[in-house]
Amino acid sequence: MVETRxxxxxxxxxxxxxxxxxxxxxxxxxxxxxxxxxxxxxxxxHARNRFxxxxxxxxxxxxPQSVEEKKALLLSRGVALWDVVGACDIxxxxxxxxxxVMPNDPRPILAAAPIRAIYTNGAMAFELYRKHLLPLTGIxxxxxPSTSPANAACGTEALVEAWRVLREE
Numbered sequence: 001m002v003e004t005r006x007x008x009x010x011x012x013x014x015x016x017x018x019x020x021x022x023x024x025x026x027x028x029x030x031x032x033x034x035x036x037x038x039x040x041x042x043x044x045x046h047a048r049n050r051f052x053x054x055x056x057x058x059x060x061x062x063x064p065q066s067v068e069e070k071k072a073l074l075l076s077r078g079v080a081l082w083d084v085v086g087a088c089d090i091x092x093x094x095x096x097x098x099x100x101v102m103p104n105d106p107r108p109i110l111a112a113a114p115i116r117a118i119y120t121n122g123a124m125a126f127e128l129y130r131k132h133l134l135p136l137t138g139i140x141x142x143x144x145p146s147t148s149p150a151n152a153a154c155g156t157e158a159l160v161e162a163w164r165v166l167r168e169e
Contacts, residue, residue, distance in 0.1 A: 008091055009089045009090070009091060010089065010090055010091070010092075011087070011088075011089050011100075012032060012038075012087065012088060012089075012090055013086070013087045014032060014033065014083055014085060014086045014087060014104065015033075015038070015041075016033060016041075016042065016043060016082075016083070018080065018081065018082035018104075018106075018109055019043075019071055019074050019075070019080060019081040019082070020075075020080030020081070020082075020109050020112070020113050021075050021113065022112060022113055022114075023075070023078055023113070023114075024075070024078055024079065024080035024109070024113040024114075024115060025078040025079075025113070025114055025115060025116050025117075025169055026078060026079055026080065026115065026116060026117050026118070026119060026166055026169045027079075027080040027081075027082070027106065027109060027110075027113075027115050027117075027118045027119070028079060028080070028081050028082075028118075028119050028120075028121060028144075028166070029081075029082055029083060029084050029106070029118065029119070029120050029121065029125055029129060029133075029141070030043065030044075030081075030082075030083045030084070030120075030121045030122070030125050031083060031084055031085055031095050031098065031121070031122065031124050031125040031128060032083050032084075032085040032088060032090065032095075032098070033045075033083065034046050034049070034093035035092055035093045036093070037049075041067075042067045042070065043070070043081055043083075044147070046093075046148075046149065048149035049147055049148055049149060050147040050149075050156055050159060051121065051147040052064055052070060052073075053156065054147055054156065054159045054160050054163050055073060055074075055077075055079070055163070055166075056073065057156075057160040058160055058163050058164050058166055058167060059073065059077045059166075059167065061073055061077075077166070078169075079166060080109055080113060080115065082104060082106065082109065083104060083125075084101075084103055084104060084120070084125050084128045084129050084132065084133060085098065085101055085102070085103060085104065085128060086102045086103055086104040086105075087101075087102040088100055088101045088102065095122070095124035095125075096124070098124065098128070101128060101131075101132060103128070103132035103133055103136075104133075105133075105136060106118075106133060106136070106137060107136060107137065110137060110139075115139075116169050117142065117169050118137070118139050118140075118141040118142070119141060119142050119143075119144050119165070119166065120141050120142070120143050120144065121144060121146055121147055121148075122143070122144070122145065122146030122147075122148060122151065123143060123146065125143075125146075126141060126143035129141045142165070144162055144163055144165070145158070145159055145162050145163075147159060
């Protein structure tokens with residue numbers, strides 16, 4: 001749900017359920033679904049976001065196209081996926097503008113699955129995790145480089161190399 005105000009700020013309520021099952025061993029947390037992801041109604045829906053391309057390369061799998069293929073890739077490789085932010089005020093998809101955060105609570109995932117490590121997709125997700133979720137979980141997260149098109153300084157090969165850590169858990 002998105003409420004746009006006259007001042008250009010949007011109040012966004014996260015509408016996606018977490019993806020996980022009893023075999024999930026790592027939890028990857030993004031910040032909040034982008035405008036394009038909300039339009040596509042699934043995580044990392046922007047065509048220029050490299051998340052699905054990177055995950056496919058890390059796990060030597062074809063790049064998933066459909067929502068069902070994306071869920072299958074995650075679950076078959078033991079990867080749980082959600083976002084740190086449950087609701088916030090934001091301008092478009094700019095993480096740097098996030099304010100008034102109401103975090104998601106990952107403890108039900110941690111109780112239901114043998115999560116060995118938590119990773120964040122980018123610096124803002126990491127900062128918000130440390131501020132809002134570390135006190136709840138007591139588990140330090142590892143910051144991975146963002147797959148966002150805004151992170152143009154990090155090429156796809158470098159992303160794949162950094163994200164290979166998911167295979168090791």
